[in-house]
Amino acid sequence: MSDTERKKRTDLERDRPRRDPAGAFGDAGRTAFDGLRAAGEAWREVVERSVKMGYRVVEEQIEQGRKVATSLNDQVYGSGRTRDDVGDITDRVFASFADMTSRWFDMMGSMAAGMTVPGASTGGATGRVTVSVATARAAKVTLEVEAGAGSAGIEADALAPSKGDARLAVEVRPGGGGVHLEVRVPSDAPAGTYRGTLRARGSGTGVGSLQVRLGA
Amino acid sequence: MSLPVAVVPEVLAEYGGLTHRELTRYLPDREPRRHLYEPLSDYPLRGGKRLRPSLCIATARAFGAALDDALLSAAAIELFHNALLIHDDIEDGSEERRGRPTMHRLHGVPIAINAGDTLTLMSLRPLMDNRARLGPRLSLRILEETERMARESAEGQALELGWRRDNVLDLGEDDYLRMILKKTCWLLAIHPMRVGASIAGVGERRLDDFVRFGFFLGAAFQIQDDLLNLTGEREEYGKEPWGDLWEGKRTLMLLHLHRHAGPAERRRLTTILDRPREEQTAEDIRWVRERMDLLGSIEHARHVAHGLAGAALHEYSLLFGSLPDSRDKRFVAELVRYMLERPR
Secondary structure, eight states, rough: OGGGGGGOOOOOSSSSHHHOOOOOHHHHHHHHHHHHHHHHHHHHHHHHHHHHHHHHHHHHHHHHHHHHHHHHHHHHHOTTTTTHHHHHHHHHHHHHHHHHHHHHEEEOOOOOOOEEEEEEEESSSSSOOOOOOOOEEEEEEEEEEOOOOHOOOOEOOOBBBBSSSSSSSEEEEEEEEEEEEEEEOOTOSEEEEEEEEEEEETTTOOOEEEEEEEOO | OOOOTHHHHHHHHHHHHHHHHHHHHTTTOOOSSSIIHHHHHHHHHHOOOOHHHHHHHHHHHHHHOHHHHHEEEEEEHHHHHHHHHHHHHHHHTTEEEEEOOOOHHHHHHHHHHHHHHHHHTTTTHHHHHHHHHHOOHHHHHHHHHHHHHHHHHHHHHHHHHHHHHHHHHOHHHHHHHHHIIIIIIIIIIIIIHHHHHTTTTTGGGGGHHHHHHHHHHHHHHHHHHHHHHHSOOOHHHOOOOOOOHTTOOOOOOHHHHHHHHHHHHHHHHHHHHSGGGGGOHHHHHHHHHHHHHHHHHHHOOOOHHEEEHHHHHHHHHHHHHTTTOOHHHHHHHHHHHHHHHHOO
8 A cells, every 4th residue: 555545544633631621611711710720829839938937937946946055055064074974963953853852762773583682761760761672683663752751650552563463562561760661573573663652651641652663 | 638547546545545544643632632633633634635745655666665665754744734734724814625614714813823833843753753764864854855845835925925915916927937836836746756756765966857847747736726716616626716816816817817907907906906805895806707717817827737737747757757667657647637637
């Protein structure tokens, strides 16, 4: 078949998709859609401007925060000290907080198997409260008790974790002019943080708390 | 837009419940009950969304911390938030909180102020108890973060209270964004995420990135909150509808209205807002609300909120994008959309 005999399709009215949906509704639709598109553009500008403004505002805040942090660090740590030197400062800050409300002691005990190690104590010669934890595992004890509570007599709730049914029994007995709290840790007690309330004997008013963080 | 997937309500219910249990341990059951400890416990026990503590826990977990490590900080955040609400309600002259009368309406201003003060101090106790679990260094770091958040929040509140007292209306949107960055975003999002990230061991250098993400997330939340006050249903919203207009709160819509009103309308608006709440009339408030519709103030704020939420998603991807997939990570992402679609 010669070229001249080949049949050809008529040229297409369009050779790409119609990107302007307004055209689908004729001229009236196009006018209405132009309005909408203009509104859309305006909203896009609103969004763009707001986001840019937001970034400007937040960057200002970050810069301001850096300046404040630098000046505070200079005041708190002084020249020649860095944030890595915070050990003693930390202790002083916590001591101040603790002094405001109650006596607060804690200590870490790495315990040999089968030993009962004194965990913490507070109070003066009279009204002294002492704690021991009987366990073969690493434990950290935090005892917090109002001054003088030991001389009035204390009752202790069993220590409980935030989740689960495990309990550590606390035995309270007189000792050293105050009270001694002995925490018994069953060998199958799950690792975790156990907390309990200390109450004044008789009234049941809360006078402190005992916490044992038990290692695996 | 589709509804947020179930992960947001699911996580809010779970982490909110854990926070509730933790914080109730810090609400004293002793005398003086009637004039201090019962009023003080009222707001925390009314519930609420528990967004802030949930965001703290989810951020900590998404970055690899154990849930228990974040619980005390989450409880402290929620207690502090409730303490601020007591004082905010007095300062704003608010009538309702979480569907019930505000504390100063129930107990009088002096009792409410004292309860707010005490609850603020009590919110420090879980942070001190952090020491046993997180060690002294990280616990102090979280206390420092808390001090910063409290300062930023107070500065933001001062800005807005000053504008209202002096009837300042000639404010730009950047003034508004600066105000809510301090007043809302720090406590709502920046602080909970920075604390959560610190617990997970994220270094201080990266914490600035949480200021960006928290700002955009919090700003979208605040604008949506203000919109709900003007457009939401009373039953779903939980606060007095149009309460922001009665209180003269400087919202994005109000500032837009002031900017676009004609001279006579602007004078009327200024006069209305200059009056104390008890001298406002329902007719005036309705006029302000109708003007907002007429001049596109509501629509404008909606678009701004969506734009800021978009920026929040971008910042989210920079911060969380490289973390392994988890429910906590999905929760934080979905929270952006939830902020815009929530009914209350």
